[in-house]
Amino acid sequence: MPSPALSPVARLRAVRPPRLSPKLLRTEVLAGLVVALALIPEAISFSVIAGVDPSVGLFASFTMAVTTAVVGGRPAMISAATGAVALVIAPLNREHGLGYLIACVVLAGVFQIALGALGVAKLMRFVPRSVMVGFVNALAILVFLAQVPELRDVPWAVYPLVVAGIALMVGFPRITRSVPAPLVSVVILTIVTVAAGIAVPTVGDRGDLPSSLPVPGLPDVPFTLQTLTTVAPYALAMALVGLMESLLTAKLVDDITDTRSDKKRESIGQGIANIVTGLLGGMGGCAVIGQTMINVRVSGARTRLSTFLAGAFLLVLCVVFGPVVSDIPMAALVAVMIMVSVAAFDWHSIAPRTLRRMPAGEIAVMVITVGCVVATHNLAIGVVVGTITAMVIFAKRVAHVADVTSVTDPDGGRVVYAVTGALFFASANELAARFDYAGDPDEVVIDLTGARIWDASSVAALDAVTAKYAQRGKTARITGLDEHSARLHGTLSGELAATG
Numbered sequence: 001m002p003s004p005a006l007s008p009v010a011r012l013r014a015v016r017p018p019r020l021s022p023k024l025l026r027t028e029v030l031a032g033l034v035v036a037l038a039l040i041p042e043a044i045s046f047s048v049i050a051g052v053d054p055s056v057g058l059f060a061s062f063t064m065a066v067t068t069a070v071v072g073g074r075p076a077m078i079s080a081a082t083g084a085v086a087l088v089i090a091p092l093n094r095e096h097g098l099g100y101l102i103a104c105v106v107l108a109g110v111f112q113i114a115l116g117a118l119g120v121a122k123l124m125r126f127v128p129r130s131v132m133v134g135f136v137n138a139l140a141i142l143v144f145l146a147q148v149p150e151l152r153d154v155p156w157a158v159y160p161l162v163v164a165g166i167a168l169m170v171g172f173p174r175i176t177r178s179v180p181a182p183l184v185s186v187v188i189l190t191i192v193t194v195a196a197g198i199a200v201p202t203v204g205d206r207g208d209l210p211s212s213l214p215v216p217g218l219p220d221v222p223f224t225l226q227t228l229t230t231v232a233p234y235a236l237a238m239a240l241v242g243l244m245e246s247l248l249t250a251k252l253v254d255d256i257t258d259t260r261s262d263k264k265r266e267s268i269g270q271g272i273a274n275i276v277t278g279l280l281g282g283m284g285g286c287a288v289i290g291q292t293m294i295n296v297r298v299s300g301a302r303t304r305l306s307t308f309l310a311g312a313f314l315l316v317l318c319v320v321f322g323p324v325v326s327d328i329p330m331a332a333l334v335a336v337m338i339m340v341s342v343a344a345f346d347w348h349s350i351a352p353r354t355l356r357r358m359p360a361g362e363i364a365v366m367v368i369t370v371g372c373v374v375a376t377h378n379l380a381i382g383v384v385v386g387t388i389t390a391m392v393i394f395a396k397r398v399a400h401v402a403d404v405t406s407v408t409d410p411d412g413g414r415v416v417y418a419v420t421g422a423l424f425f426a427s428a429n430e431l432a433a434r435f436d437y438a439g440d441p442d443e444v445v446i447d448l449t450g451a452r453i454w455d456a457s458s459v460a461a462l463d464a465v466t467a468k469y470a471q472r473g474k475t476a477r478i479t480g481l482d483e484h485s486a487r488l489h490g491t492l493s494g495e496l497a498a499t500g
Contacts, residue, residue: 024302026178031299032309034183034336035291039065039080039314040325041333042290044206045146049086050283051093052101054207057081058318059214060282065311067273069304073265074250076257076301078292078310079273081285084241084378089283092234099220103227104235105284106219109274111239116267124247124263130362131386133349134369135248138382140345141374143290147334147341150201157198158331165189165335180299182336189332203333204326209318214280239271241380242286246270248383249287253296289379290337293344361393399426402451404434414443420450423458431461437468444469449480459492 039061047057061080068079093101151158168185193200203209221227250261274284295301295310317325348354355363368389373382402421409415417435421427435444446465453459462478469476481489 023178025305027180027300028303028306029309030180030183031295031301031306033313034180034186034299035078035295035306035310036313036317037186037325037328038182038291038294038333038336039078039288039310040203040209040317041206041330042083042288043081043314044203046081046083046086047207047283049083050090050101052098052283055210056098056281056283057086058210058314059280060277060285062311062315062318063214063277063280063282064273064285065307065314067276068266068269069308069311071265071272072269072304072307073262073267074253074287075259075261075304076292076296076306077246077250077253077261077266078288078295078307079246079270079286080288080291080311081283082242082245082288084245084380085238085285086283087378088238088241089234092231096230100227100231101283102278102281103219103221104231104238105278105282106275107228107231107235108238108242108284109271109276109278111236112243112271112274113268114271115239115243116264116269116271119264120243121247121263121267124251127248127251127383127387128365128390130365131369131383131390132248132251133346134366134386135373135379135383136252136344136346137349137366138370138373139289139379140341141370142377142379143337143344144341145374147337150330150334155200158200158329158334161189161193161198161200161329161331162335162338165332166339169335169339177300182294182298182339185335186328186332189335190328193329194327198329201330202326203328203330205330209322209326211319211322213315213319214282216279217281219278238284241378242270242274242284243267244380244383245289246287248379249289249292252289253292256296257302289344290340293340294336297343298340361390361397365390365393395424395426398422398424399430402427402431404431406436408441413441414445415440416445416447418447418450422454423448423451423461424454425457428455428458428461431458432464432468435465435468437472437474440469440474442474444474444476446476446478447480448478448485451480451485452482453485453488455488456492459489462489463493 040058043057043061044054047054050057058081064079064081068077072079089101089104092104151162165185168188169181172181172184192198193202221231246266247263250263250266254261270286277284291310295306299306349366365386369382369386371382372385373379376382398421402419402423404417404419406415406417419431423431446462453462466476466478478489
């Protein structure tokens with residue numbers, strides 16, 4: 001991410017998209033093709049999770065990618081049908097049908113536009129680094145685990161094909177990087193299996209590919225208040241899950257490419273994309289991290305062109321070249337996704353040297369985030385739980401920073417308590433126990449020069465301290481408040497119930 005110390009011109013150059021030179025153009029085109037191939041089996045799988053026809057998921061991946069390429073805020077990020085969204089909307093489709101699911105997707109888009117306009121993207125700054133690391137590692141684990149079913153109860157030829165695919169992706173870049181290794185692997189394995197007549201599971205075995213373009217239309221539901229109350233909870237859940245995954249993915253791509261992206265625009269763009277997807281009969285979606293890693297990290301794409309072409313190629317592959325795409329062995333795509341999972345995992349985070357130096361709380365947050373995501377298969381739940389855990393650990397750590405020391409005048413007529421550190425709900429709860437109400441002289445000074453008041457709990461605790469001294473006929477005076485603390489104390493002091 002560009003440093004804030006850079007000049008305005010330097011910052012502009014840092015975020016300006018690269019020029020589409022012939023070399024970059026080739027990279028973007030080939031990256032889009034690789035991503036399109038990788039999207040097909042996942043879109044079909046997510047359609048199964050949501051309980052809809054494969055075409056519903058494939059159309060969603062097409063419209064999400066193309067629309068976000070135009071209106072999104074993060075170049076090179078891939079949006080498509082995702083498992084998290086499918087899990088949220090599956091019960092609605094099961095109980096009420098496809099019409100309600102489509103209405104949910106459209107309403108979720110409206111919610112995302114509203115949340116984006118309200119600045120929900122700014123909340124991403126509260127996601128700690130340990131949660132981000134856990135998020136990335138959990139993603140890598142989920143991508144890998146998603147390939148395991150493709151390796152069970154399959155013909156023996158699948159295993160050497162997967163190994164060959166991985167070997168091609170490892171070795172081919174040493175020869176040339178002008179063509180993405182995953183594309184080479186998919187093409188070669190497909191030619192080998194078709195030419196040799198090797199019977200292995202193919203993309204066509206996952207479901208029929210669409211043979212025509214999507215037709216726009218309104219959801220087939222009654223436009224009543226009852227429909228709205230039925231759809232709205234699912235739509236809100238979908239909007240929140242989709243935004244969280246998209247914004248975290250955008251931040252991850254920011255870090256990989258050392259560029260910034262417009263998170264507010266991305267939030268609104270996701271909403272627009274879901275509205276367009278719903279009106280074209282798709283199941284909706286959000287940023288899809290596995291394919292984004294293929295696009296950005298594996299293939300080296302950096303512009304919106306790769307995102308647009310991923311969607312365009314997906315539609316062309318399904319509608320025009322459906323029979324050819326159906327012959328692609330699943331083993332080739334499994335090999336690609338295994339390499340994605342290996343590349344996405346932050347191996348440095350679990351290195352013994354890192355673990356020895358990392359605070360125990362940071363490690364715990366990372367492990368909890370990974371555990372929750374892997375257990376629930378929902379990245380959003382893991383991020384929320386991990387962030388809350390990090391906040392609790394932080395609050396506990398900061399609570400011990402506040403300290404109270406006392407100095408009594410030589411004549412014994414006055415005592416000065418010096419309070420240092422941050423005063424908030426966690427540290428303020430123990431504040432009242434740090435004073436000697438019975439033994440102190442009649443004049444008490446509470447010096448807050450080295451402290452700062454952050455919330456109402458701190459003001460209430462100070463009121464409780466002064467009230468305890470007043471009950472014993474003694475005077476407690478608070479001094480040393482900075483501007484922020486004085487304003488907060490002046491506003492709330494005496495208005496809160498002091499505990500005695």
